[in-house]
Amino acid sequence: MLKTETKKKVIDAAVYYFNTKGFDGTSVREIANKANVNVANISYYFENKNGLLEYLISNFFEGYLKVIESRFDELDKRSAKECLLLVVKDILLYQKSNRHLTRFVLRELTLDTLLIREIMTTYLAKERYYLKTIFEIGMKQKEFKKLAIPFIIIQLKGMLSMPYLHPQYLAEVLHVMPNEEYFTEQYYKEIERWVNAAVSEPFEKTVKTNNQIALSI
Amino acid sequence: MLKTETKKKVIDAAVYYFNTKGFDGTSVREIANKANVNVANISYYFENKNGLLEYLISNFFEGYLKVIESRFDELDKRSAKECLLLVVKDILLYQKSNRHLTRFVLRELTLDTLLIREIMTTYLAKERYYLKTIFEIGMKQKEFKKLAIPFIIIQLKGMLSMPYLHPQYLAEVLHVMPNEEYFTEQYYKEIERWVNAAVSEPFEKTVKTNNQIALSI
Amino acid sequence: MLKTETKKKVIDAAVYYFNTKGFDGTSVREIANKANVNVANISYYFENKNGLLEYLISNFFEGYLKVIESRFDELDKRSAKECLLLVVKDILLYQKSNRHLTRFVLRELTLDTLLIREIMTTYLAKERYYLKTIFEIGMKQKEFKKLAIPFIIIQLKGMLSMPYLHPQYLAEVLHVMPNEEYFTEQYYKEIERWVNAAVSEPFEKTVKTNNQIALSI
Amino acid sequence: MLKTETKKKVIDAAVYYFNTKGFDGTSVREIANKANVNVANISYYFENKNGLLEYLISNFFEGYLKVIESRFDELDKRSAKECLLLVVKDILLYQKSNRHLTRFVLRELTLDTLLIREIMTTYLAKERYYLKTIFEIGMKQKEFKKLAIPFIIIQLKGMLSMPYLHPQYLAEVLHVMPNEEYFTEQYYKEIERWVNAAVSEPFEKTVKTNNQIALSI
DNA sequence: CATGAATGAGATTTCATTCAT
DNA sequence: CATGAATGAAATCTCATTCAT
Numbered sequence: 001m002l003k004t005e006t007k008k009k010v011i012d013a014a015v016y017y018f019n020t021k022g023f024d025g026t027s028v029r030e031i032a033n034k035a036n037v038n039v040a041n042i043s044y045y046f047e048n049k050n051g052l053l054e055y056l057i058s059n060f061f062e063g064y065l066k067v068i069e070s071r072f073d074e075l076d077k078r079s080a081k082e083c084l085l086l087v088v089k090d091i092l093l094y095q096k097s098n099r100h101l102t103r104f105v106l107r108e109l110t111l112d113t114l115l116i117r118e119i120m121t122t123y124l125a126k127e128r129y130y131l132k133t134i135f136e137i138g139m140k141q142k143e144f145k146k147l148a149i150p151f152i153i154i155q156l157k158g159m160l161s162m163p164y165l166h167p168q169y170l171a172e173v174l175h176v177m178p179n180e181e182y183f184t185e186q187y188y189k190e191i192e193r194w195v196n197a198a199v200s201e202p203f204e205k206t207v208k209t210n211n212q213i214a215l216s217i
Numbered sequence: 218m219l220k221t222e223t224k225k226k227v228i229d230a231a232v233y234y235f236n237t238k239g240f241d242g243t244s245v246r247e248i249a250n251k252a253n254v255n256v257a258n259i260s261y262y263f264e265n266k267n268g269l270l271e272y273l274i275s276n277f278f279e280g281y282l283k284v285i286e287s288r289f290d291e292l293d294k295r296s297a298k299e300c301l302l303l304v305v306k307d308i309l310l311y312q313k314s315n316r317h318l319t320r321f322v323l324r325e326l327t328l329d330t331l332l333i334r335e336i337m338t339t340y341l342a343k344e345r346y347y348l349k350t351i352f353e354i355g356m357k358q359k360e361f362k363k364l365a366i367p368f369i370i371i372q373l374k375g376m377l378s379m380p381y382l383h384p385q386y387l388a389e390v391l392h393v394m395p396n397e398e399y400f401t402e403q404y405y406k407e408i409e410r411w412v413n414a415a416v417s418e419p420f421e422k423t424v425k426t427n428n429q430i431a432l433s434i
Numbered sequence: 435m436l437k438t439e440t441k442k443k444v445i446d447a448a449v450y451y452f453n454t455k456g457f458d459g460t461s462v463r464e465i466a467n468k469a470n471v472n473v474a475n476i477s478y479y480f481e482n483k484n485g486l487l488e489y490l491i492s493n494f495f496e497g498y499l500k501v502i503e504s505r506f507d508e509l510d511k512r513s514a515k516e517c518l519l520l521v522v523k524d525i526l527l528y529q530k531s532n533r534h535l536t537r538f539v540l541r542e543l544t545l546d547t548l549l550i551r552e553i554m555t556t557y558l559a560k561e562r563y564y565l566k567t568i569f570e571i572g573m574k575q576k577e578f579k580k581l582a583i584p585f586i587i588i589q590l591k592g593m594l595s596m597p598y599l600h601p602q603y604l605a606e607v608l609h610v611m612p613n614e615e616y617f618t619e620q621y622y623k624e625i626e627r628w629v630n631a632a633v634s635e636p637f638e639k640t641v642k643t644n645n646q647i648a649l650s651i
Numbered sequence: 652m653l654k655t656e657t658k659k660k661v662i663d664a665a666v667y668y669f670n671t672k673g674f675d676g677t678s679v680r681e682i683a684n685k686a687n688v689n690v691a692n693i694s695y696y697f698e699n700k701n702g703l704l705e706y707l708i709s710n711f712f713e714g715y716l717k718v719i720e721s722r723f724d725e726l727d728k729r730s731a732k733e734c735l736l737l738v739v740k741d742i743l744l745y746q747k748s749n750r751h752l753t754r755f756v757l758r759e760l761t762l763d764t765l766l767i768r769e770i771m772t773t774y775l776a777k778e779r780y781y782l783k784t785i786f787e788i789g790m791k792q793k794e795f796k797k798l799a800i801p802f803i804i805i806q807l808k809g810m811l812s813m814p815y816l817h818p819q820y821l822a823e824v825l826h827v828m829p830n831e832e833y834f835t836e837q838y839y840k841e842i843e844r845w846v847n848a849a850v851s852e853p854f855e856k857t858v859k860t861n862n863q864i865a866l867s868i
Numbered sequence: 869c870a871t872g873a874a875t876g877a878g879a880t881t882t883c884a885t886t887c888a889t
Numbered sequence: 890c891a892t893g894a895a896t897g898a899a900a901t902c903t904c905a906t907t908c909a910t
Contacts (some may be wrong), residue, residue: 461899
C-alpha cells in the first residue's frame with residue numbers, strides 16, 4: 001500500500017486539476033506540485049502525460065461498466081423497467097462518488113482524438129449494448145413503448161450526464177447543488193418520472209413495484 | 218458587419234480546431250496556418266488568444282439568446298407550450314447551423330474559469346429567466362404540471378445539448394447522424410414527446426394544436 | 435544578408451560544439467548561448483535539433499560532391515591519374531577549409547541512424563560512382579594496375595579522412611599540425627606517393643606530368 | 652577475471668549500444684534494459700556512466716597494446732618489415748574480434764575530452780613509440796625507404812581503422828562485408844601491398860620471406 | 869493591414885544518480 | 890548483490906506574444 005503512495009497522490013492531484021482546468025489546461029508541474037512529489041514520477045508511473053490521461057479514462061470506464069454489468073446480469077430476476085431504473089440509480093451514484101473524474105471524462109469525450117475513438121469502440125459500445133438490450137426486452141414484454149432505441153439512449157444519457165458535466169451551471173444559475181446529499185435522490189426521481197411518462201406503457205402494472213426502489217446513498 | 222477577409226478566416230480556422238481539439242489543445246500557429254494568414258493577425262484582431270475565445274463564446278450566446286428572446290416575446294400571442302416547443306425547435310436549429318461552434322462552447326462551459334463564470338451570470342442567467350418564465354406561465358395556465366422548474370430545465374438542457382456535445386458518440390456508437398438533414402426534425406419530435414408526456418398536463422387540450430408545429434429546416 | 439544573421443550564428447556555434455563534443459554531447463542551449471541568440475531560433479530555423487543535424491550534414495555533402503563532380507567532368511580532358519590526384523587535392527582542401535564541420539560529419543557517419551543510411555544511399559553512393567569510374571578508366575587506359583576497386587577506395591578514403599577525424603591525435607601524439615599551412619601540401623604528396631607506388635602502373639609515362647600538379651592553398 | 656554475470660551483461664549491452672548509437676546517444680536505462688538488470692547496477696559496478704566509458708576504453712587499449720607489444724618484443728628475431736606486417740595482421744584480428752568495441756572506441760577518440768587526452772598521452776603515445784621504433788629500425792636496416800615517420804603512421808592508422816569505423820559504409824556503399832571471414836585476409840593483403848610498394852625499399856630481399864605470413868583467422 | 873523574425877516563459881520529457889530495502 | 894522507487898537537474902520543444910518593416 002505504501003508502495004503506491006506517490007502514484008495515488010499523482011492521480012488525486014491530476015483528477016483535481018483536470019476537472020477544473022481540463023487536461024490541456026493543466027501542466028504536469030502543477031499536478032506534481034499539488035501532489036507534493038517530483039514531476040518525473042508522472043513519467044515513471046504513467047510513461048507520460050498522455051499515459052496518465054489514458055489511465056484515468058480507462059479506470060473510469062472500468063468502474064462504470066462494472067456497475068452497469070452487475071445490474072444487467074439481474075435481468076432474468078427483474079423486469080426491464082426495474083432493471084433500467086436500478087442502472088440509472090447506480091450510474092448516478094457512481095458519478096456522484098467520482099464527480100471530479102466524471103466531469104473530466106465526460107468533457108474529454110467531446111474531443112476528436114484517437115483515444116476517445118478507442119473508448120467509444122470499446123466501453124461505450126458495450127454500454128450501448130446493455131442499454132439497448134434492456135430496452136428491447138422491455139418493449140418485447142410490453143413494459144416499454146415501441147420507441148426508437150437510439151433516441152431513447154440519447155435522452156437518457158443527456159439526462160444522466162448533464163448535472164455532472166455542468167455542476168457549476170446547476171449551482172450558480174439554477175441554484176441546485178448537485179453535490180449535496182439529497183440531489184441525487186431527487187434527480188433520480190425526475191428520471192424515474194421520465195421513464196414512467198415517456199418510456200413505459202401507461203397501463204403497465206409493474207410500475208407500482210418499481211416505485212419501491214429507494215436510493216441508499 | 219463586413220469583416221475583413223483575414224479576420225473571418227481566423228475565426229473559421231479557430232472554430233474548426235477548437236471544435237475538434239479544444240481551446241487549450243489548439244495553438245495560435247495552427248489556427249494561423251489553417252487560415253493561411255500570419256500569426257500576428259490574431260493579436261491584431263483579438264488582442265490575444267483569450268480574446269479570440271471571448272469573442273467566439275460571446276458571439277455564440279448573442280445569437281443564442283436572440284433566438285430565445287424572439288420567441289419569448291411572442292408569449293402573449295401563444296400558449297406556453299407552443300412557445301416552449303418553438304424555443305426548443307429554434308435552439309436545435311441554431312445549434313445545428315453552428316454545430317462546430319456549439320460543441321466547442323458547450324465543452325468550454327464545463328470548465329471553471331472566470332470567463333465562464335461571467336457567461337453564466339449574464340447569458341445563462343437570462344436564458345434561465347426566459348425558460349423559467351415560460352414554465353411558470355404554463356403551470357399557472359394549467360398547461361404544465363406543477364414541477365420543480367430547475368429540474369425541468371436540467372433535463373431540457375441535457376437533451377438539447379447532448380447531440381451537439383457528442384456528435385461523434387451519436388455517429389459511431391449509436392449510428393445516428395446528427396449532421397444529416399432529418400435528424401433535427403426527428404430529435405425535435407422526441408423532445409416534443411417528452412414535453413407532452415412528462416411536462417404537460419395530460420388532459421390539456423392545447424396538445425393537439427401544438428402538434429402542428431413543423432420544422433422548416 | 436542581415437535576414438539570416440541569426441541562422442548563421444546558430445550554424446557556426448553548432449559546428450563548433452558538434453566538432454568538439456559531438457552531436458549528442460551538445461545541448462541546444464549551449465549552441466544558443468554561444469551564438470548569443472534565443473534557443474527557440476533553433477526550432478524556428480531548423481524545426482528541431484535533428485533538423486539542424488540534417489542541415490549541416492547535407493550541406494557538407496552538397497559542397498563535397500560539387501568539388502568531386504567538377505573534377506570528374508574534366509575526365510575527358512585529363513588522364514585518370516591526373517584527375518584522381520586533382521580530386522584528392524580538392525577534397526583535402528575542402529576538408530581543410532571546413533575542418534570543424536568535416537570532423538563532425540565524418541564522426542557522425544560512424545553511427546547507425548536512419549539519417550546516415552540516407553546519406554549513404556545518396557551522397558556516398560554518388561561519390562563511390564565517381565571514384566569507381568575514375569579507377570575503371572585508369573585501369574582501362576593502363577595507367578592503373580588492375581586492382582580491386584572497393585579496396586582501393588577503402589584505402590583512399592581512410593587516408594583522406596584520417597587527419598580530419600583525428601586532428602588531436604596528429605597534434606598531440608604525432609606532433610603533426612593538421613591545421614597549419616603546409617600540412618595539406620605535405621599530406622597531399624604522401625597520397626600522391628601512394629598513388630604512384632601502389633595504384634599506378636610503374637612504367638606509366640604520365641607520372642611525370644602529374645608531378646607538376648601543385649597545391650595552391 | 653571471473654566477472655559476475657550482471658557486470659558482464661552490462662558490458663555487453665553497453666558495447667552494443669555505444670557501438671550503434673554512441674556513448675552520449677545511449678542512456679543507462681537502455682543499457683540496463685537490454686542487459687536485463689537494474690539500472691543501479693551500473694553505478695554499483697562502474698561508479699557512474701562515465702566510469703563505464705573509461706572501463707571500456709581502457710580495456711580496449713590494454714588488449715590493443717598487448718597485441719602490439721608481443722610482436723614488438725620479437726623485433727630482435729625478425730626483420731622490421733616482418734614485424735610490421737605481423738603487427739598489422741594482429742591489429743586487424745584484434746579489431747575484428749572486438750568490432751563493436753573497436754568502432755565505438757575509435758569514434759570516441761575523435762572527441763575532445765579529458766579522458767581522450769589521457770588515452771592519447773598513455774596508450775596512443777606508447778603505440779606511436781612501437782610503430783616509430785619499427786619504422787626507424789627498418790629504415791636503418793635499409794628495409795624501408797627514408798620517409799617521414801609521422802606521415803607513414805597517419806596512413807597506416809587510417810587504413811587500419813577505416814573498415815572498423817565505417818563497416819556500414821563498406822557494406823552498403825562498397826558492398827564489401829567487413830564482418831565476413833575472408834575480409835580480414837584480403838584487406839591484410841592490401842596493406843601488405845602498400846607496405847611493399849610505398850614503404851619498403853624496392854630491391855629489399857626480405858620481401859620474399861614476408862610473403863609467407865599467413866592469416867590464421 | 870499584414871508579415872517574418874525573434875523572444876521569453878514555460879511545458880514535457882529524459883536522464884543519471886541515489887537510497888532504503 | 891540487486892532492486893524499485895524517487896529525485897533533481899537539465900534537455901528539448903512548444904507557445905503566445907511582440908516588434909520592426
